[in-house]
Amino acid sequence: MKEESVALDMNTDFISAAPEPDPEMEIRSDCIIRYRPRTSGGLDIGLESRVMVMYGQSIHQLAEQTLTELGIAHASLHIEDYGALPFVVQARIEAAVKMAHPELEAVSLPELKDQTRQGSRRDRFRRSRLYIPGTMPKFMLNAGIHQPDAIILDLEDSVAPPEKLSARFIVRNALRTLDFFDAEPMVRINQGDLGLEDLEAVVPQPVHLVLIPKAETADQIRTVDAKIAEICKSCGREEPVFLMPILESTQGIVDAPAIARASGNNVALAIGLEDYTADLGVQRTAEGQESIFARSMVVNAARSAGLQATGTVFSDVDDMEGLRSTAMEAKSLGFDGMGAIHPRQIRVIHKAFAPTEDEIEMAKEIVLAFDEAQAKGLGVVSLGTKMIDPPVVKRAQRIVDLAVAGGSLEKDWKHLE
């Protein structure tokens, strides 16, 4: 950190990295940082904290360590803490510092926790994906407990422009720190160049999948994919970063087949209907007639490219019946899952996307027939007089797996038969 650049900021007010003020909502598990560079006098760190007795000293130490890692030797820093976890304090300090010194390259990373290092699979279930705003750490801490198939730490629509930098660091640090249990950690990056910058922060972390908003062309996907490949190369990441383009414009819908095939890392296509209906120039209705083409297009484009298709979110968190029927309809169109904006929607979604009893019974028979053929060393699977093709077996196995995941079938059902 050069002294000159610090001097430039000498007369400015404190730079703040703070959660957006919302009079309706109490600030919890977060903090407000005020940072002012100076040219001498060392580090002056002030702290007010709701957890002063229990963690005051450790917050102080963490602040000092963070500033040091960022190469800041002289500064005035004030922390107004509402029980923020260390990774949040660290992220908000880094954001405040970098708002004052945009050219700063140093980073301050929390320790990479063991539980974050689990791999993913292309074809894992993605029935529900829970969106969490990137600036709302309080919703991240226990998100995995509600057992969504995926958790999306969002940097895009749910984050106001002044908060973009804080969100990026909070999300990056959360990926390194939090246990999301069996949920697949995903990040929705911003559109355009901002999104490519987001990648720098998140790709070296244990993120499994990146959602690309407002996907309209195959080139867009290739740009993101190339950027990811470049980052992976420099950080030594070997595991793939899967991609889920979100189609939310008429252009994206008509180009869906090309977008689906744009990258080998694509695992699913998602549809976003708010923007799409606006683009189409129609009102979004509960019945959804206006989007029937778009939804079918997405499903067909995805399927034909060997990808999953996943639906939009249902925004009324109190209307469980509406959610259920929306999810059932999505399933009937061929979608594999949908978005969630509140943990309480997860179970309803999983139930809706679970196979029916008849589907399960048929799938079980096929799987058992396949097992029997394998045991007998037969190349052909048959059920009664009917021959069963390999894709049918595969589909049956997936239905059985879904039924087990949804709790409607015992894990060791074969032994119980």
Place this chain on the structure above:
Amino acid sequence: MKLVENTAGRPVPTEVNGTEQTPFQGVGEYRPTGNKAAPPVRTCTDYPPGGDKRVRSLKEALQKAGLRDGMTISSHHHFRDGDLLMVQVFEAAAELGVKNLRWFPSASFPCHEPIIKHLESGLITWIEGSLNGPLGEYASSGKMNGTAVLRSHGGRWQAVQDGEVHIDIAVIAAPTADSFGNATGDRGPSACGLLGFGLVDSLYADKSIVVTDNLVPFPCLPWQIMGQNIDYVVEVDRIGNPEEIVSGTTELTRSPDRQYIAELTAEFVRAAGILRDGFSFQAGAGGTSLAFAIYLKEMMKEAGIKARFIRGGSTKYLVEMLEENLTDFILDGQTFDLEGVRSMRENPRHIDTSPFTSYNWHGKGNFASMVDVVVLGATEVDVDFNANVVTHSDGILLHGIGGWQNCLFSKCTILPIPSFRDRIPIIVDRVTTLCGPGELIDVIVTERGITINPLRKDLIKATKDSGLPIRPITEIKAEVEELCGGPPAKPEFTDQVIGIVKWVDGTVLDSVFKVKGTNDA
């Protein structure tokens, strides 16, 4: 102040506010003998034969009751934060120029903040009763002259019967009363449901004053407080602020984490075999407890199970269960919302209870120990299942005990609590203040798993194959500490005891020490 270590390993004083104290001896070990305290003998001819015991003002009532220096004035807390009476009572006492009073409320609330000035002036020397809000902070900072004595609802009854606390004058706020002193809480502009916490006061005080803002002609029916125990009746403009007495509606928790905890708790109850026809449960008015009751209700409907009784506080959710015939009775100790009050007035399947029926160490049995399962809160628990409800991990005294200690005697005590609040882990190595001995706490349900007290081998066995996330307490503790950035540092205490926590039998379970750095008097 001389401190000794009690059997729970906690340092406790042997004398508090001039009264000798018995250190805690273990759960169920302390069995005092002798006779109970009794009120003075009365002669009916000393009272107006026409039954009209009205006097013109609070001041006159206090005067007639013989208020003088050093006396104890008691009150109940059925108005919770909506009490407008006690501030008026101490204003009247101040006008009479007395000092060194002891206030013996069943609990105090933030609405009593104006009383701090009487503590400072010397009108009141100390408060014996649950301290919520500003009075708790005041006592925590060591400013109160006497030492705070924290008791459970049952412990308050026991202390009066033991003669440990002698009530000189009881002031009983009554939403509806007649001029003879019969009083009820279930109707009137300040309706609060029950008056059970004021019952012991009416029975044992030297003088009892009923104060009402809704006087009805004799007889006031029902009479939760009997006029035969009342000396004077005072009519005032307003005794309570209805919005703060009972909430219009009690709110379910909207936190998905807490909903999940509530659901896990209900699932545990089912898996443990507690949920069966004719069972009983108690759940309070906290958002998580209410959500627990709702999950339980769905399970009961699904399985065709009906409870014999539910111990309230009544809320609209429990009232719904009563009206949908999912329980035969609600046993009310207090009432939390307007629906609860309405139902209590209209439905004879509500049964009035009091600390005497449910919680009293000197009773010939208690309803609380007959309940199959109770869910309660806590500010902290430790790896030995001990729990704290009065202080937080920063050592500041903030809450009263209420009926919490007494309810621990149910057949299965479950604490559904989040594993951390803000950044503060709830499971610690040793609770800051011991309020409930671990041997009485059976299950702790957090969003990160359920932990069963190793003493409850029956529950462990019953739920072994339930598929529920049952984990050792130390494992959950370690996981949360990892998340929160290490175990929380402990507050530093001075050696000044600012309060004691009584056990239900009147012995001293723990001391609350003054935190270093808090304001000195």
